[in-house]
Amino acid sequence: ARLEGLLHLTREMLGHADPEIVYPAAARAAAGLLGVEVATLWLLEEDALVLRAVAGREAPASLTGERMPAHEGLTGHMLKIRRPLLCHSADEWPVEAAHFGEEESVQSVLAVPLQVGGYTLGTLTTQSYRRHAFSEDDIPLLTTLASQAAAVIQNARLFQSVQRQVLQLSILHAVAQAAARSGPAAPDPEEVTRRAMETLSQRVNYDFLALLL
Numbered sequence: 385a386r387l388e389g390l391l392h393l394t395r396e397m398l399g400h401a402d403p404e405i406v407y408p409a410a411a412r413a414a415a416g417l418l419g420v421e422v423a424t425l426w427l428l429e430e431d432a433l434v435l436r437a438v439a440g441r442e443a444p445a446s447l448t449g450e451r452m453p454a455h456e457g458l459t460g461h462m463l464k465i466r467r468p469l470l471c472h473s474a475d476e477w478p479v480e481a482a483h484f485g486e487e488e489s490v491q492s493v494l495a496v497p498l499q500v501g502g503y504t505l506g507t508l509t510t511q512s513y514r515r516h517a518f519s520e521d522d523i524p525l526l527t528t529l530a531s532q533a534a535a536v537i538q539n540a541r542l543f544q545s546v547q548r549q550v551l552q553l554s555i556l557h558a559v560a561q562a563a564a565r566s567g568p569a570a571p572d573p574e575e576v577t578r579r580a581m582e583t584l585s586q587r588v589n590y591d592f593l594a595l596l597l
Contacts, residue, residue, distance in 0.1 A: 403540040410508065410533035411439035417529060418494070418522060420510045425533075426459040427498070427506035433459050436506075442513075458495055459507040466504055468496045468523045472516045492517035496527045498534040505534050 407425055415423035421442040426433050435450040454460055461478045462469060471477050471493045495509040508530040512518070561583075 403537055406533070406536050406540050407437040408439060410529070410537075411437035413529055413533070414508055414510050414526060415440035417525065418510050418518070420512045420517065422511040424509045424511075425498075425506065426457075426509070427537075428454060428459075428463065428504065433457065433506070440511075458493070458509060462495055462497050462507040462509075463504055466497055466499070468494070468527060470494050470518055470520070470523060472518070491515045494518040494522055494526055496523070496530040498530050498537070500534045500538045505537060508533060 407427075411423045411425045414420075414425075416439075420440055422438065422440040424435060424439075425437040427436050428434075431454055432451045433454050433456070435448055438448055452460075454463065458469075458478060469478075473491050477490075477493060490511060491514055492512040493509065495507050498505040498508055508526065510518070510526065
Protein backbone atom coordinates (compact mmCIF):
# COMPACT_ATOMS: atom_id res chain seq x y z
CA ALA A 385 0.00 0.00 0.00
CA ARG A 386 2.83 2.39 0.82
CA LEU A 387 4.49 1.68 -2.53
CA GLU A 388 1.23 2.57 -4.27
CA GLY A 389 1.13 5.75 -2.23
CA LEU A 390 4.72 6.52 -3.22
CA LEU A 391 3.85 6.12 -6.90
CA HIS A 392 0.84 8.42 -6.53
CA LEU A 393 2.86 11.07 -4.70
CA THR A 394 5.65 10.87 -7.27
CA ARG A 395 3.17 11.42 -10.09
CA GLU A 396 1.86 14.47 -8.21
CA MET A 397 5.35 15.98 -8.11
CA LEU A 398 6.11 15.11 -11.73
CA GLY A 399 3.07 17.08 -12.83
CA HIS A 400 4.67 20.43 -11.91
CA ALA A 401 7.47 22.46 -13.44
CA ASP A 402 7.40 25.20 -10.79
CA PRO A 403 9.87 24.54 -7.92
CA GLU A 404 7.68 26.52 -5.52
CA ILE A 405 4.95 23.90 -6.05
CA VAL A 406 7.32 20.93 -5.99
CA TYR A 407 8.89 21.87 -2.62
CA PRO A 408 5.72 21.61 -0.48
CA ALA A 409 4.50 18.63 -2.52
CA ALA A 410 7.65 16.70 -1.58
CA ALA A 411 7.34 17.62 2.11
CA ARG A 412 3.65 16.66 2.17
CA ALA A 413 4.52 13.38 0.45
CA ALA A 414 7.11 12.54 3.11
CA ALA A 415 4.80 13.46 6.00
CA GLY A 416 1.89 11.50 4.55
CA LEU A 417 3.95 8.50 3.55
CA LEU A 418 5.43 7.97 7.01
CA GLY A 419 2.61 9.52 9.06
CA VAL A 420 4.84 11.88 11.01
CA GLU A 421 4.32 15.14 12.88
CA VAL A 422 6.77 17.15 10.79
CA ALA A 423 8.57 16.79 7.46
CA THR A 424 10.98 19.43 6.18
CA LEU A 425 12.77 20.12 2.92
CA TRP A 426 16.02 22.09 3.17
CA LEU A 427 17.98 23.15 0.08
CA LEU A 428 21.54 24.32 -0.30
CA GLU A 429 21.49 27.68 -2.08
CA GLU A 430 24.87 29.33 -2.63
CA ASP A 431 26.48 29.34 0.84
CA ALA A 432 23.31 28.93 2.92
CA LEU A 433 20.66 26.36 3.74
CA VAL A 434 17.08 27.46 3.06
CA LEU A 435 13.97 25.84 4.51
CA ARG A 436 11.81 25.53 1.41
CA ALA A 437 8.87 23.53 2.80
CA VAL A 438 7.40 22.23 6.05
CA ALA A 439 4.51 19.77 6.26
CA GLY A 440 2.78 17.53 8.80
CA ARG A 441 0.41 17.72 11.76
CA GLU A 442 2.78 19.92 13.79
CA ALA A 443 4.30 21.80 10.88
CA PRO A 444 5.35 25.40 11.71
CA ALA A 445 4.73 26.73 8.19
CA SER A 446 5.73 30.24 9.27
CA LEU A 447 9.37 29.09 9.34
CA THR A 448 9.42 28.49 5.58
CA GLY A 449 12.18 30.59 4.06
CA GLU A 450 14.37 30.45 7.15
CA ARG A 451 18.10 30.50 6.37
CA MET A 452 21.15 29.26 8.22
CA PRO A 453 24.83 28.64 7.44
CA ALA A 454 25.46 25.55 5.32
CA HIS A 455 27.49 23.80 8.02
CA GLU A 456 24.85 24.10 10.77
CA GLY A 457 21.82 22.03 11.79
CA LEU A 458 20.76 18.56 10.80
CA THR A 459 20.94 19.41 7.10
CA GLY A 460 24.49 20.69 7.53
CA HIS A 461 25.32 17.37 9.19
CA MET A 462 23.65 15.49 6.32
CA LEU A 463 25.69 17.42 3.74
CA LYS A 464 28.79 16.09 5.48
CA ILE A 465 27.81 12.43 5.78
CA ARG A 466 25.80 12.26 2.48
CA ARG A 467 23.80 9.21 3.60
CA PRO A 468 20.50 8.47 5.41
CA LEU A 469 20.37 9.18 9.13
CA LEU A 470 18.04 7.24 11.47
CA CYS A 471 17.67 8.19 15.15
CA HIS A 472 15.29 6.22 17.37
CA SER A 473 15.29 8.69 20.26
CA ALA A 474 16.38 12.22 21.13
CA ASP A 475 19.52 10.81 22.75
CA GLU A 476 20.76 9.74 19.31
CA TRP A 477 20.24 13.11 17.59
CA PRO A 478 23.39 14.84 16.30
CA VAL A 479 24.43 17.67 18.61
CA GLU A 480 23.99 20.31 15.87
CA ALA A 481 20.47 19.19 14.89
CA ALA A 482 17.57 21.63 15.23
CA HIS A 483 14.24 20.46 16.65
CA PHE A 484 10.75 21.48 15.54
CA GLY A 485 8.45 21.61 18.54
CA GLU A 486 9.33 21.25 22.21
CA GLU A 487 12.81 19.77 22.48
CA GLU A 488 11.78 17.26 25.14
CA SER A 489 8.93 16.05 22.89
CA VAL A 490 10.99 15.41 19.77
CA GLN A 491 12.24 11.84 19.58
CA SER A 492 12.71 10.00 16.30
CA VAL A 493 14.12 11.36 13.07
CA LEU A 494 14.74 9.91 9.63
CA ALA A 495 16.61 12.15 7.20
CA VAL A 496 17.86 11.41 3.70
CA PRO A 497 19.91 13.55 1.28
CA LEU A 498 18.38 14.98 -1.88
CA GLN A 499 20.90 13.88 -4.49
CA VAL A 500 21.15 14.14 -8.27
CA GLY A 501 24.12 12.76 -10.16
CA GLY A 502 26.29 12.67 -7.07
CA TYR A 503 25.45 16.27 -6.14
CA THR A 504 23.57 16.91 -2.89
CA LEU A 505 20.83 19.54 -3.23
CA GLY A 506 19.70 19.39 0.39
CA THR A 507 17.80 17.14 2.78
CA LEU A 508 14.34 15.63 3.18
CA THR A 509 13.71 15.07 6.89
CA THR A 510 10.88 13.44 8.85
CA GLN A 511 10.45 13.86 12.59
CA SER A 512 8.23 12.20 15.16
CA TYR A 513 7.38 12.76 18.82
CA ARG A 514 7.39 8.97 19.35
CA ARG A 515 10.46 6.90 20.12
CA HIS A 516 11.30 4.25 17.52
CA ALA A 517 8.80 5.76 15.08
CA PHE A 518 10.94 4.66 12.13
CA SER A 519 12.54 1.38 11.13
CA GLU A 520 15.21 0.33 8.70
CA ASP A 521 12.41 -0.53 6.25
CA ASP A 522 11.48 3.16 6.05
CA ILE A 523 14.91 4.19 4.77
CA PRO A 524 14.59 2.90 1.16
CA LEU A 525 11.05 4.29 0.97
CA LEU A 526 12.07 7.81 1.97
CA THR A 527 15.28 7.54 -0.07
CA THR A 528 13.26 6.69 -3.18
CA LEU A 529 10.94 9.62 -2.56
CA ALA A 530 13.93 11.93 -2.02
CA SER A 531 15.57 10.73 -5.25
CA GLN A 532 12.38 11.41 -7.21
CA ALA A 533 11.94 14.81 -5.53
CA ALA A 534 15.57 15.79 -6.22
CA ALA A 535 15.21 14.91 -9.90
CA VAL A 536 11.96 16.89 -10.20
CA ILE A 537 13.48 19.88 -8.36
CA GLN A 538 16.57 19.85 -10.57
CA ASN A 539 14.46 19.63 -13.74
CA ALA A 540 12.18 22.43 -12.51
CA ARG A 541 15.19 24.62 -11.79
CA LEU A 542 16.64 23.93 -15.24
CA PHE A 543 13.27 24.73 -16.83
CA GLN A 544 13.11 28.03 -14.93
CA SER A 545 16.67 28.84 -15.99
CA VAL A 546 15.85 28.20 -19.65
CA GLN A 547 12.72 30.33 -19.34
CA ARG A 548 14.75 33.21 -17.91
CA GLN A 549 17.30 32.93 -20.73
CA VAL A 550 14.55 32.91 -23.36
CA LEU A 551 12.96 35.98 -21.76
CA GLN A 552 16.30 37.80 -21.63
CA LEU A 553 17.03 37.03 -25.28
CA SER A 554 13.55 38.11 -26.36
CA ILE A 555 13.97 41.40 -24.49
CA LEU A 556 17.38 42.03 -26.04
CA HIS A 557 15.98 41.25 -29.48
CA ALA A 558 13.02 43.58 -28.95
CA VAL A 559 15.27 46.38 -27.72
CA ALA A 560 17.60 45.92 -30.72
CA GLN A 561 14.63 46.06 -33.08
CA ALA A 562 13.36 49.22 -31.40
CA ALA A 563 16.77 50.85 -31.77
CA ALA A 564 17.01 49.78 -35.44
CA ARG A 565 13.82 51.63 -36.37
CA SER A 566 15.88 54.80 -36.73
CA GLY A 567 16.81 53.69 -40.26
CA PRO A 568 20.22 53.91 -41.99
CA ALA A 569 21.00 57.33 -40.53
CA ALA A 570 23.04 57.53 -37.35
CA PRO A 571 20.57 56.86 -34.52
CA ASP A 572 19.78 59.55 -32.01
CA PRO A 573 20.98 58.25 -28.60
CA GLU A 574 18.05 59.84 -26.78
CA GLU A 575 15.54 58.30 -29.20
CA VAL A 576 17.19 54.87 -28.95
CA THR A 577 17.12 55.12 -25.14
CA ARG A 578 13.47 56.13 -25.16
CA ARG A 579 12.50 53.21 -27.41
CA ALA A 580 14.58 50.76 -25.37
CA MET A 581 12.93 51.89 -22.11
CA GLU A 582 9.50 51.71 -23.73
CA THR A 583 10.16 48.16 -24.92
CA LEU A 584 11.44 47.07 -21.50
CA SER A 585 8.37 48.53 -19.81
CA GLN A 586 6.18 46.33 -22.03
CA ARG A 587 8.15 43.14 -21.36
CA VAL A 588 9.23 43.35 -17.70
CA ASN A 589 7.25 43.80 -14.49
CA TYR A 590 9.02 46.40 -12.40
CA ASP A 591 8.48 49.06 -9.75
CA PHE A 592 11.29 51.31 -10.92
CA LEU A 593 13.22 51.31 -14.19
CA ALA A 594 16.28 53.41 -14.94
CA LEU A 595 19.06 53.39 -17.52
CA LEU A 596 22.38 54.66 -16.18
CA LEU A 597 25.08 55.66 -18.70
